[in-house]
Amino acid sequence: MNILLLGANGQVGWELRRALAPLGALTALDRSGANFERPDSLAEVVARHRPDAIVNAAAYTAVDRAEGDVARARCVNAEAPAVLAAAAARLGAWLVHYSTDYVFDGNKPAPYVETDPTGPASVYGATKLEGERAIAASACRHLILRTSWVFAARGANFAKTMLRLARERDELKVVADQIGAPTGAEFIADATALMLYRLAHDAGLAAHASGIYHLSGGGAVSWYDYARFVIERARAAGAPIKVEPARVLPIATADYPTPARRPANSRLDCSKIGSIFGIYAPAWETQVARLVDELVAPL
Numbered sequence: 589m590n591i592l593l594l595g596a597n598g599q600v601g602w603e604l605r606r607a608l609a610p611l612g613a614l615t616a617l618d619r620s621g622a623n624f625e626r627p628d629s630l631a632e633v634v635a636r637h638r639p640d641a642i643v644n645a646a647a648y649t650a651v652d653r654a655e656g657d658v659a660r661a662r663c664v665n666a667e668a669p670a671v672l673a674a675a676a677a678r679l680g681a682w683l684v685h686y687s688t689d690y691v692f693d694g695n696k697p698a699p700y701v702e703t704d705p706t707g708p709a710s711v712y713g714a715t716k717l718e719g720e721r722a723i724a725a726s727a728c729r730h731l732i733l734r735t736s737w738v739f740a741a742r743g744a745n746f747a748k749t750m751l752r753l754a755r756e757r758d759e760l761k762v763v764a765d766q767i768g769a770p771t772g773a774e775f776i777a778d779a780t781a782l783m784l785y786r787l788a789h790d791a792g793l794a795a796h797a798s799g800i801y802h803l804s805g806g807g808a809v810s811w812y813d814y815a816r817f818v819i820e821r822a823r824a825a826g827a828p829i830k831v832e833p834a835r836v837l838p839i840a841t842a843d844y845p846t847p848a849r850r851p852a853n854s855r856l857d858c859s860k861i862g863s864i865f866g867i868y869a870p871a872w873e874t875q876v877a878r879l880v881d882e883l884v885a886p887l
């Protein structure tokens with residue numbers, strides 16, 4: 589299989605470099621080789637590489653900054669994926685694209701399924717939804733994988749921020765009324781590779797598998813309990829944690845105003861990917877424990 593990976597330096601992109609390598613010839617490009625702020629240039633990039641599958645891990649992910657940078661967020665998250673979808677359709681290639689729980693408004697009192705109505709509350713969520721729609725409206729075969737609360741050893745994420753602040757501060761206040769599932773970039777990348785492998789070797793599956801899938805860590809947690817888990821795991825491993833457990837305090841979303849609104853419920857029901865591809869998510873605790881152990885292990 590000839591695979592073109594875009595956004596190869598992000599959390600997910602970096603893990604995809606590893607996970608996709610055994611599938612065949614892999615070309616991994618970062619912003620310097622495929623700039624999503626120049627969508628028209630991407631058609632030529634795809635035509636030059638003639639991939640069997642395009643895996644797009646590039647995105648404008650700065651959720652709060654996007655509120656004041658709408659044109660750029662839309663260009664990267666919607667216009668560029670539309671060009672990729674048209675290029676994939678011309679070649680008959682698969683397009684794998686990642687999306688987000690932020691396409692939902694977060695008011696549903698249960699995990700979201702793929703067919704639930706969307707209703708993004710932020711520019712980031714709205715532009716990601718536009719990207720989904722452009723791909724779905726194209727003629728290309730696609731996997732749109734909606735995920736949530738992504739973390740990795742490489743890159744910026746909530747778990748790493750909490751570990752840093754827990755070493756520096758006496759007190760931490762963390763939002764306790766938003767729930768979701770932390771999802772390891774390693775897991776996302778491994779699941780992607782398994783899906784592409786199965787599509788390449790099972791024509792029956794490939795004939796009907798195109799569509800949207802939810803893919804997140806197993807279980808659910810609030811940001812507050814997620815922070816406590818990370819900090820206590822690091823403390824138990826001997827990391828120099830400054831903040832005492834009693835000084836990690838729960839707060840409400842209303843007490844932590846941000847430019848972008850975030851869903852209160854980010855839980856994604858992942859049964860569809862289980863029933864169609866046989867992919868089941870490990871509990872979020874298993875994935876996060878591995879990250880913390882890696883980050884705090886002595887050299």
Ligand SMILES: NC(=O)c1ccc[n+]([C@@H]2O[C@H](COP(=O)([O-])OP(=O)(O)OC[C@H]3O[C@@H](n4cnc5c(N)ncnc54)[C@H](OP(=O)(O)O)[C@@H]3O)[C@@H](O)[C@H]2O)c1
Binds near residue numbers: 598600648
């Ligand atoms: N992070 C999360 O919590 C989260 C949650 C739900 C869904 N997702 C989705 O999961 C996917 C992967 O996210 P991630 O966490 O891996 O994000 P990330 O670590 O922020 O990586 C995004 C990558 O996109 C690249 N990029 C941004 N603008 C670009 C441009 N104009 N041209 C080319 N590349 C550009 C960045 O390049 P530079 O390194 O050069 O900046 C970066 O390598 C995205 O589709 C995201 O929307 C993420």
